[in-house]
Amino acid sequence: MSTEEVAKKVTELVRKQSWYEALDTLYGNDIVSVEAFSAGGGPTETRGKEGVRGKIDWWVNAMEVHSFKASEPFVGHDRFVVQYDADVTDKKTKERRKLSEVGVYTVKNGKIVREEFLPRVG
Amino acid sequence: MSTEEVAKKVTELVRKQSWYEALDTLYGNDIVSVEAFSAGGGPTETRGKEGVRGKIDWWVNAMEVHSFKASEPFVGHDRFVVQYDADVTDKKTKERRKLSEVGVYTVKNGKIVREEFLPRVG
Numbered sequence: 001m002s003t004e005e006v007a008k009k010v011t012e013l014v015r016k017q018s019w020y021e022a023l024d025t026l027y028g029n030d031i032v033s034v035e036a037f038s039a040g041g042g043p044t045e046t047r048g049k050e051g052v053r054g055k056i057d058w059w060v061n062a063m064e065v066h067s068f069k070a071s072e073p074f075v076g077h078d079r080f081v082v083q084y085d086a087d088v089t090d091k092k093t094k095e096r097r098k099l100s101e102v103g104v105y106t107v108k109n110g111k112i113v114r115e116e117f118l119p120r121v122g
Numbered sequence: 123m124s125t126e127e128v129a130k131k132v133t134e135l136v137r138k139q140s141w142y143e144a145l146d147t148l149y150g151n152d153i154v155s156v157e158a159f160s161a162g163g164g165p166t167e168t169r170g171k172e173g174v175r176g177k178i179d180w181w182v183n184a185m186e187v188h189s190f191k192a193s194e195p196f197v198g199h200d201r202f203v204v205q206y207d208a209d210v211t212d213k214k215t216k217e218r219r220k221l222s223e224v225g226v227y228t229v230k231n232g233k234i235v236r237e238e239f240l241p242r243v244g
Contacts, residue, residue: 036198076158
């Protein structure tokens with residue numbers, strides 16, 4: 001798949017919140033997944049498909065998702081960007097908040113090999 | 123400057139279309155600037171500050187800009203992303219069109235060392 005095809009497929013799956021299907025079909029085994037901040041001072045970088053599966057497990061268990069929107073993808077060469085806007089409630093703290101971030105993805109041989117999540121500032 | 127400070131400054135200058143000031147104050151000498159597509163089959167990658175100055179010269183001479191909007195920046199580690207939405211007329215062809223793209227920037231030692239422009243797809 002080209003970068004554009006991967007980008008469109010990710011966007012389609014994320015809009016359905018089909019996180020596991022996206023991971024299983026579009027991610028490389030050596031995926032590196034980077035958050036801007038870590039929960040509780042842990043590492044911001046996660047390596048490998050099973051690590052990313054753990055992040056999805058955490059998200060699905062921790063968050064009640066009221067809405068999750070993905071922009072059309074922006075694509076160039078081996079890179080694409082999607083903006084996400086979510087309205088969620090943390091199940092434990094009951095805190096409801098809006099999340100706005102972009103995912104910056106790198107594609108190699110038709111698979112996502114790196115993803116970085118950058119929250120909106122200001 | 124931190125990545126976030128560079129990101130905010132770029133956004134502020136771009137909103138004023140102060141391209142040359144952004145280049146002179148925020149870019150590293152070895153900047154690599156990447157377009158998704160090239161004009162007329164030339165290279166998509168430009169290296170060095172003078173190369174980027176040439177891109178700005180081209181833009182300023184070629185385009186009548188009706189509006190140019192920049193999103194708030196998205197920031198994580200050494201990377202930031204800004205979305206641009208422009209309404210322009212190509213002075214030569216008189217064609218008016220809307221451009222929507224993101225810039226993905228990499229910062230090192232307080233200077234922008236890489237920028238990639240990714241147009242919206244679909």
